[in-house]
Amino acid sequence: MVAVVADVEILLPYSKSLKDKRMIIKSLIDRIGNKGCASISEVDYKDVLQRSRLGIACVSPDSSSANQSIQRIKNKILSKDDVVLLKFEVNFFSL
Known part of the structure; x- marks a missing residue:
């Protein structure tokens, strides 16, 4: 079993208020965590x-599927027009 932890920093250039920011973050969290x-x-x-800054964690049966999961998450973040990815640092832990 493999646990993956990602430290993600994003820029929200179109956010004009904290309410806008929270709406964008909630949308992103719902989109990533939907499955x-x-x-x-x-x-x-x-x-x-x-x-x-977002903390993301997931558990997979092996490192291959863990890597696929984290890449899918990264691609979902990159596909958002209102989000700029600044940092995506990943750590894998074998359990």
């Missing part, structure tokens, strides 16, 4: 208007 394969939370920059 139930990942747990996502905003972990930093909660009161910063155009920036956010």
Whole structure:
């Protein structure tokens, strides 16, 4: 079994208020976590208007499927027009 933890920083250039930011973040979290394969939370920059840091974790039976899952998540973030990916750092843990 493999656990994957991703530290993700994003820029939200079109966010004009904290309400806008939270709406974009909620949409992104819903989009990523929709299949139930990942747990996502905003972990930093909660009161910063155009920036956010997300913590993402998922568990897979092997490293190959863990890598596929984390790449799918990264691609979903990259496909959002209102989000700029600044950092996507991944750590794998064998259990």
